[in-house]
Amino acid sequence: MAALALLPAAGEAIYFRDKISWRSAIAPSEMITVEQARGWGDTAIWVDARPDDEFASDHVPGAISLNEDRWNELLPPFLAVWVPGKKIVVYCSSLSCNASREVARRLRKEAQLSDVFVLEGGWEAWLKKNR
Amino acid sequence: MNQTPNVQLPTSNAELSAGASTSNTKRRVLSIFWRILDFVLAGTFIYAGVVKAIDPVQFASDIDNFKILPWPVSVALAFYLPWLEILCALGLLFRVLYRGALSILTASIVIFTLAITAAKVRGLDITCGCFGHASQHWSFPSHLATNLAILAALLVLGFSNRSRKPF
Numbered sequence: 211m212a213a214l215a216l217l218p219a220a221g222e223a224i225y226f227r228d229k230i231s232w233r234s235a236i237a238p239s240e241m242i243t244v245e246q247a248r249g250w251g252d253t254a255i256w257v258d259a260r261p262d263d264e265f266a267s268d269h270v271p272g273a274i275s276l277n278e279d280r281w282n283e284l285l286p287p288f289l290a291v292w293v294p295g296k297k298i299v300v301y302c303s304s305l306s307c308n309a310s311r312e313v314a315r316r317l318r319k320e321a322q323l324s325d326v327f328v329l330e331g332g333w334e335a336w337l338k339k340n341r
Numbered sequence: 342m343n344q345t346p347n348v349q350l351p352t353s354n355a356e357l358s359a360g361a362s363t364s365n366t367k368r369r370v371l372s373i374f375w376r377i378l379d380f381v382l383a384g385t386f387i388y389a390g391v392v393k394a395i396d397p398v399q400f401a402s403d404i405d406n407f408k409i410l411p412w413p414v415s416v417a418l419a420f421y422l423p424w425l426e427i428l429c430a431l432g433l434l435f436r437v438l439y440r441g442a443l444s445i446l447t448a449s450i451v452i453f454t455l456a457i458t459a460a461k462v463r464g465l466d467i468t469c470g471c472f473g474h475a476s477q478h479w480s481f482p483s484h485l486a487t488n489l490a491i492l493a494a495l496l497v498l499g500f501s502n503r504s505r506k507p508f
Binding site: 211212214215216218219220222223226229230232233234235308311312315 | 394397398401402405406412413415416420421424425427428429432438441442445
């Protein structure tokens with residue numbers, strides 16, 4: 211039975227080969243470095259996926275708070291600011307956090323937005339490059 | 342001569358017969374109960390397997406959130422585990438490789454329960470992904486209670502003798 215389950219699993223892995231990367235949790239096309247994101251200038255909206263207290267203590271200048279804890283509350287103000295054609299850069303605390311990935315996924319899936327990117331290294335990487 | 346009076350024999354036989362009949366009825370009722378439990382568990386695991394098989398990307402992310410396994414292993418498990426659950430559930434349903442299916446499902450629920458408990462102890466606020474998006478907003482106690490109830494049902498089936506006999 212355990213061996214039999216390998217067959218449909220292999221078939222599914224082939225079917226989903228373009229939708230999931232075996233190397234990284236985030237598809238390379240969805241990752242962005244601090245330098246690349248800064249290069250976009252005003253054409254990018256920064257989204258802070260960290261909890262409220264961390265956002266309140268400090269954040270990327272101009273960033274909008276949008277975390278999963280208050281998703282329903284924070285999404286409408288974010289959508290009011292967003293304009294079509296603008297790129298969205300989502301970040302969380304560090305390289306190991308998942309919040310930015312989840313927020314980016316929900317923005318694509320639930321808000322039907324495209325051009326959503328996850329900042330590589332998150333807030334820690336931004337701090338290193340800017341302070 | 343120590344003979345049993347003949348007059349008592351029919352009564353004894355009748356009592357024995359009644360006792361056997363009661364015992365048969367009891368066994369029959371128990372068998373129906375076990376079979377219902379098979380169906381409930383099979384349905385639960387088929388549902389859990391299908392919702393995860395439909396969205397392996399999300400399930401890989403859920404496994405990765407536990408911070409126990411490297412990403413490639415999470416991806417491999419996201420493709421494999423849902424189908425293993427579905428096949429084992431079908432094993433329960435159709436009584437094919439019954440004890441093997443029970444053992445695999447028991448092991449998987451034990452591992453899931455330990456993983457969500459370890460995540461809670463480590464302070465990770467995550468979704469276990471056991472039932473796909475349906476369980477996304479479940480609290481830790483709800484997850485734990487559901488898993489323990491399923492585990493208890495699996496163990497009851499595993500330790501009941503009827504699992505070695507055809508229904």
